Amino acid sequence: xxxxxxxxxxxxxxxxxxxxxxxxxxxxxxxxxxxxxxxxxxxxxxxxxxxxxxxxxxxxxxxxxxxxxxxxxxxxxxxxxxxxxxxxxxxxxxxxxxxxxxxxxxxxx
Amino acid sequence: xxxxxxxxxxxxxxxxxxxxxxxxxxxxxxxxxxxxxxxxxxxxxxxxxxxxxxxxxxxxxxxxxxxxxxxxxxxxxxxxxxxxxxxxxxxxxxxxxxxxxxxxxxxxxxxxxx
Numbered sequence: 276x277x278x279x280x281x282x283x284x285x286x287x288x289x290x291x292x293x294x295x296x297x298x299x300x301x302x303x304x305x306x307x308x309x310x311x312x313x314x315x316x317x318x319x320x321x322x323x324x325x326x327x328x329x330x331x332x333x334x335x336x337x338x339x340x341x342x343x344x345x346x347x348x349x350x351x352x353x354x355x356x357x358x359x360x361x362x363x364x365x366x367x368x369x370x371x372x373x374x375x376x377x378x379x380x381x382x383x384x
Numbered sequence: 385x386x387x388x389x390x391x392x393x394x395x396x397x398x399x400x401x402x403x404x405x406x407x408x409x410x411x412x413x414x415x416x417x418x419x420x421x422x423x424x425x426x427x428x429x430x431x432x433x434x435x436x437x438x439x440x441x442x443x444x445x446x447x448x449x450x451x452x453x454x455x456x457x458x459x460x461x462x463x464x465x466x467x468x469x470x471x472x473x474x475x476x477x478x479x480x481x482x483x484x485x486x487x488x489x490x491x492x493x494x495x496x497x498x
Contacts, residue, residue, distance in 0.1 A: 319427070374427040
């Protein structure tokens with residue numbers, strides 16, 4: 276399973292765009308990149324997933340360069356309610372999900 | 385639209401007691417798993433199941449037992465609770481279908497062992 280590295284914590288202010296970068300140098304051809312969000316006292320929830328280039332949904336965008344050795348989760352115009360822990364996972368279909376410590380995002384007023 | 389349901393939400397045990405954490409899902413997912421989460425850490429996989437009658441160990445299985453008699457239910461048993469098992473426990477399920485695979489989590493059980 277490919278190991279991921281992401282910052283332990285980040286601070287931002289309301290209304291700013293937040294970019295969280297994840298490194299996954301040994302990602303395999305069949306792996307895809309998935310991000311989860313966890314609020315206090317809740318289980319993680321899926322926010323976005325991609326294989327290459329750019330993926331956008333109603334919550335976030337995911338940018339993946341051609342070499343796929345890193346990915347960036349972009350949260351546009353964050354609010355206080357975006358304060359959470361964000362996990363980057365590299366997943367091979369049918370294998371177990373491995374969660375690292377994640378990035379603790381604090382959005383300040 | 386229940387999704388993954390965990391009970392109880394909170395539990396306090398004394399060292400040596402046994403208990404079962406319940407997990408049920410109504411999405412007909414083949415794959416179910418149990419994680420524990422300790423302060424400041426990510427989630428660590430305890431046990432998982434790829435279908436009824438099939439279970440396997442994850443990263444931290446010691447002290448825990450599981451069984452999967454139906455697709456819907458995946459209980460986690462602590463046979464003799466220890467203070468080191470104080471943690472928040474999450475159950476999760478997924479379709480396990482490659483590219484579109486997503487984990488769906490329950491709301492967690494906060495367990496304290498005194």
